[in-house]
Every structure is written in C-alpha cells, then in structure tokens.
Amino acid sequence: MEHPMLISLHPGNVLKKYDPLKAFRMLADNGIEAIQFGLGGLFFPNTDVLGHKPNVMDGSLEEIQELMLPYREAARQTGVKISQVHAPFPMYWYGDEELNARMAPIMLKSIALTAFMDCDHCIIHPGFAAKNPERFDPEKEHALNIAMYTAMIPTAKQYGVTILLENMFGRGDEGTRFAGACSDFYEAAAYVDELNALAGEELFGFCFDTGHAHLARQNLYRAVKIMGSRIKALHIQDNAGHLDDHMIPYTGSVDWDGFLKALKEIGYKGDLNFEAPRYINRAPEALWPECLHMLGSVGRVFREELTK
Numbered sequence: 001m002e003h004p005m006l007i008s009l010h011p012g013n014v015l016k017k018y019d020p021l022k023a024f025r026m027l028a029d030n031g032i033e034a035i036q037f038g039l040g041g042l043f044f045p046n047t048d049v050l051g052h053k054p055n056v057m058d059g060s061l062e063e064i065q066e067l068m069l070p071y072r073e074a075a076r077q078t079g080v081k082i083s084q085v086h087a088p089f090p091m092y093w094y095g096d097e098e099l100n101a102r103m104a105p106i107m108l109k110s111i112a113l114t115a116f117m118d119c120d121h122c123i124i125h126p127g128f129a130a131k132n133p134e135r136f137d138p139e140k141e142h143a144l145n146i147a148m149y150t151a152m153i154p155t156a157k158q159y160g161v162t163i164l165l166e167n168m169f170g171r172g173d174e175g176t177r178f179a180g181a182c183s184d185f186y187e188a189a190a191y192v193d194e195l196n197a198l199a200g201e202e203l204f205g206f207c208f209d210t211g212h213a214h215l216a217r218q219n220l221y222r223a224v225k226i227m228g229s230r231i232k233a234l235h236i237q238d239n240a241g242h243l244d245d246h247m248i249p250y251t252g253s254v255d256w257d258g259f260l261k262a263l264k265e266i267g268y269k270g271d272l273n274f275e276a277p278r279y280i281n282r283a284p285e286a287l288w289p290e291c292l293h294m295l296g297s298v299g300r301v302f303r304e305e306l307t308k
C-alpha cells in the first residue's frame with residue numbers, strides 16, 4: 001500500500017465526542033487527510049489495561065469489528081484515510097504476568113483490525129520497564145521483545161500488515177524521564193533488522209516519536225539519520241523536555257529544523273502524523289475546528305519543506 005505524505009493526526013476527543021461521520025467530516029473540512037486510529041484510546045485505555053478491567057478487546061474479532069465498522073465507513077465516505085492503527089498499551093508490564101498473558105492475543109487482534117480498517121501499519125509498543133527502579137536487564141528485555149514480536153509474524157503475514165516499533169521513555173524519581181526501549185536508535189535499528197530477518201521479509205518498521213526522543217534527550221537529526229528507511233510512520237509532537245505533553249509543534253523545545261532536515265535527507269515518504277491530542281483536548285469544544293485547521297496548516301508547512 002502506498003503511504004504518500006498525508007497530513008494525519010491523533011483526533012483526540014473529536015472521535016469520542018461525535019458520531020463517526022460527523023467527526024470525520026470535521027476532520028476533512030479542516031484539511032486533515034488521515035488519522036491515527038487508536039484502539040486503546042477508543043476502546044481499551046491504558047488505565048483499564050493496568051486495572052485489569054473487562055473489555056471488548058477480550059472478545060471475538062467479529063464483535064470488535066462490529067464496533068469499528070462505523071468508523072471504517074465514515075473514513076471511506078469522507079476520504080479521510082486511516083494511515084496508522086495503534087494497538088492498546090502497555091502490551092507488557094514489568095512483573096504483571098496476568099496482564100502480559102492477556103495482552104498477547106489482543107496484539108494479534110490489533111493486527112487483524114488494522115487490515116479491517118483499510119490500513120497496513122500497526123504500531124505496537126515494545127516491552128520494557130517503565131519505571132527506573134525496576135532496572136530490567138537489557139539482555140532479558142531484548143529476548144522478551146524478540147519473542148513477543150516473533151509470535152506476531154504469522155498474523156502479520158496473513159493480513160499483510162507491517163508492525164511498527166516505537167521509541168519509548170521511562171519515569172524516574174522526582175519527575176525525571178529517561179530513555180526506554182528503542183530510544184537507543186542503534187538498538188532500535190538492530191531490532192527492526194533482526195525481526196525482518198526472522199520474518200524473511202520486510203514485515204517490521206519503525207514509528208519515530210519526536211516527543212519521546214526529546215524526553216530521552218536525543219538529538220532528533222542524528223536519531224532519524226540512524227533509523228533511515230526503517231522509519232515508516234511518525235508521531236509528531238512537541239514538549240518542553242519534561243512531560244509527554246503531545247502538543248502542536250513550536251509550542252515546546254523540539255528541534256524541528258533538524259528533524260525536517262533529517263527526514264528530507266533519508267527520503268521519508270510516509271504520513272505526517274501529528275500526535276498532539278492535548279492541543280485539541282485542552283481547548284474548548286468550540287475551538288476544535290480551529291485546532292484541527294492549525295494542525296493541518298503545520299502539516300502543509302512541513303510537507304512543503306520536505307517536498308521542495
């Protein structure tokens with residue numbers, strides 16, 4: 001499937017507040033060409049995952065598809081594409097084996113649901129210890145992730161879906177943030193290459209999250225260059241280097257010039273997905289159309305810079 005440089009975003013509360021057709025029309029009317037479809041945000045939020053609450057994602061694939069059908073039809077009717085599907089998270093939680101066993105089949109359903117939504121990119125977070133005091137052994141972390149992602153290969157092949165890893169961050173004491181799984185970009189590149197070798201084809205890629213990289217004190221220009229063509233999708237978001245704010249570019253301290261320079265140099269052609277739901281959600285509902293329009297405007301500026 002072709003992935004032109006569509007202006008895409010995380011729709012925030014727009015998709016929760018309105019019926020699907022109204023929401024997708026609002027997106028289209030404000031210059032949004034695609035969205036990230038979050039299975040977690042709409043159906044299985046991480047608070048429910050961690051709280052072990054019963055959820056529709058535990059049910060049959062057919063039951064979940066029935067819930068998702070109105071969104072797929074609204075996307076088709078309005079021409080707003082689903083450029084990426086995000087699986088629920090966390091898929092793994094350090095020390096919670098009940099959660100980990102539960103999430104394994106949900107990841108396989110997420111891959112199948114990606115194809116159902118006319119999409120071929122499914123973002124599935126790597127497993128890691130999200131809290132610094134847990135100090136997960138790096139060799140065990142590597143073995144865990146290789147085993148988890150390898151188990152997804154048959155389902156990804158069956159549905160023609162590319163699984164995308166993402167760079168993560170962890171939390172320490174007194175509000176500190178530190179690098180998590182795949183935030184060492186040499187490690188992240190090695191993960192993608194090893195998994196593709198195991199799959200025997202290019203079945204894995206990378207979703208580069210600018211905000212997560214910034215929290216982990218990474219040089220975005222250097223990071224993008226290391227990952228190169230492995231980057232198949234983006235989570236474009238800004239922050240001030242302290243909290244995972246998911247804000248619109250130019251409201252924090254991310255190096256956007258360096259980021260765009262690197263994307264241009266690696267020949268990136270995927271979506272321009274703005275994962276900035278808090279920019280929308282913090283505004284009064286009356287301002288949501290203007291927020292969407294502004295995100296679309298930033299997307300057009302980015303696209304012009306990348307294609308000139």
